[in-house]
Amino acid sequence: MIAIFHNYGSLLLQGFGQTLLCSVIALIFSLVIGSMFAIFETTPIKFLRVIARIYIEVFRNIPLLVITMFFYVVIPMFVTKINGFTAGTIGLTIYTSAFIAETVRSGINSVDPGQMEGARANGLSWWQSMQHIVLPQAFRYVIPPLGNQFINLVKNSSVLAFVAGFDLMYQGNVIASDSLNTMSTYICIGILYLIITLPLSYWMRYLEKKLA
Amino acid sequence: MKDFINAYSWINIHYLLQGLWITVAVSLVSIVGSYVLGSILGIVRYVNIKVISPVVGLFIDIIRNLPLLLIIFFTYFGLPNLGLRPSSVWATILAMTVFESTMIAEIVRSGIAAVDPGQMEGARANGLSYGQAMYHIVLPQAMKKMIPALVSQFISLIKDTSLATIIVLPDLMHNAQIVYGQNSTYILPMFLMIAVMYFIVCYALSLLSRSLDRRMS
Amino acid sequence: MKKFFRLVSVIISSLALVLVLTACGSKSLADQNVVTRAKRTNTITWGVKADTKLFGLMDVKDSHIKGFEVDMARALTKQILGPKGKAEFVQVTSSTRVPLLKNGNIDAIMATMTITPERLKQVDFSRSYFDAGQSLLVKKGSPIKNVRDLNKKGATVLGVVGSNSVQNVAKFAPKAKVLQLSDYAQAMTALKSGQGEALTTDNGILAGMSVENPGYVLTGGAFTKEPYGIAINKNQPEFKHDLNRALTKVEQSGQYNRILKKWFGNVPGMNVKEMER
Structure with a gap:
């Protein structure tokens, strides 16, 4: 195991960096897109609700690998060349945003509808009540499941390995086949994933306690 | 277009359906297993029993923070070190059950935590024991809050079985790979077809959860 | 501080767990x-x-x-x-x-x-x-005639994870970038969608692929021996x-x-x- 770190340190570091980079980009965009569709779903406007419904149902019910392969294989045939890292990150963003939308929506729904009515009755606009009254409460409910989704996102970034995105799992496969020392390699990879995900899950728990 | 017609011959579709059956069967067993195990782990972690709860918590934290792909590897390649040689089907079921139960434990724990503590106090004040109050008052309310997150997790589970392709589980993803291994022009038709198949299974599950959600609220 | 210790203990215990999993290798069957x-x-x-x-x-x-x-x-x-x-x-x-x-x-x-x-x-x-011998599969009419043509910046070669052909490319065309896909069909699809200029592996396997994809040909002959x-x-x-x-x-x-x-x-x-x- 120490030999793996010693011999393949630079590859592991590169993979670690790529995984981190991809996760951060996908995290930001999927949170924004996901929250947007969640709000769409709870608006009084029917058109937006239908759009959001279709988006969420389609992307959360298809495996991530299929979405990613679509960007990697089909887009270059018709539109423009796209590398594995970009294809993987786009796929991951779209996929995760559908889950985040569903999570945030359930949070909004679990806020007592009386809150919204009360705020509206006090003269706030729909968007103002959403922003100041409903969303803060909704996010409190959904912090633990959102935390789960973020951790999922980091781990799901391993899909990049399938499209040669040079992430941690890709480098793991390369190192495992080069050193033929499969178990040790994947244990090293596991430790590196834990370095990202463990602090994230403790931070989420801390936030949950603080907000409760 | 010709690729699509050739790719969707009955022989190939039949082969995909065989894979779909494995996917569904492995998922069902893992869902039941991880739901039971996950609820137990989640409650144990919430209730805070000396020594046991911290150990359970540690276990949950480690497993849920690793990629499933690695858990599958460890199960399939690590267990033989202990003298067990599970087939790829059992290795997958074991890996999925252990991994998903830790995810479910977190959902259950936070679902219970989200129930107003006044409910528990009220029930205790009315003479119910802790266990009774938990079973009759707290858990049903927690359940209602948990349903969307639980269903999301089960849907993830179904799709995640595709990762077990790596240890040659003959599931939907694997069989699609075998079909496009015969002829690489089939790769796009196959990916579209399995997208549709996964969608049907998973969407059916989310429809079920919606009707449950409505009935309970 | 307490939290910090808890985190450290989690990491140490997880290391111990994986060590136990690997270390207790009984060698019975093999x-x-x-x-x-x-x-x-x-x-x-x-x-x-x-x-x-x-x-x-x-x-x-x-x-x-x-x-x-x-x-x-x-x-x-x-x-x-x-x-x-x-x-x-x-x-x-x-x-x-x-x-x-x-x-x-x-x-x-x-x-x-x-x-x-x-x-x-x-x-x-x-x-x-x-x-066998390692060779290259390229699109018909491609300027790449042998492995040396790939030894330039910006050239991308496609291979499959776990095969030794990708290591050979590093020897024969060190300047080329290598992408390792998870199986041959995906590598072939990546070649068709322009993710790389050439697909490399052993000639026997490439021959099988050129049979089903007539627009693609083997080029340059074998540049290694692969027994x-x-x-x-x-x-x-x-x-x-x-x-x-x-x-x-x-x-x-x-x-x-x-x-x-x-x-x-x-x-x-x-x-x-x-x-x-």
């Missing part, structure tokens, strides 16, 4: 004498590919794996165990074959595996049963000896040439006469 066990059960278990045309490919009609290596494995089994000996096949990939062998799930690997010095440190090989060997666990001298003897018998009886002709006889770019033994 260390048993394969020949004795095979004679008792009348079966040899082979790890073969199921996604490689001509060598080992799953037939979706009856779910049997078929190919040159499967036929060879059957012939060798009958030589070692007699006409009633059974050959069982387990599907492997480039990344699972060695762990499965070491864990004792399979007795031998016959899966387009080149004999290399690095691999000899981990496993033992029979003598070569097929002499395929049967990989077995270390400390199995008896099994190795039996395998080599069986191989010689299969070659001398003409059975080898018949199997060769059956699979490669009609493949353009393959000269069966040169490969006969």
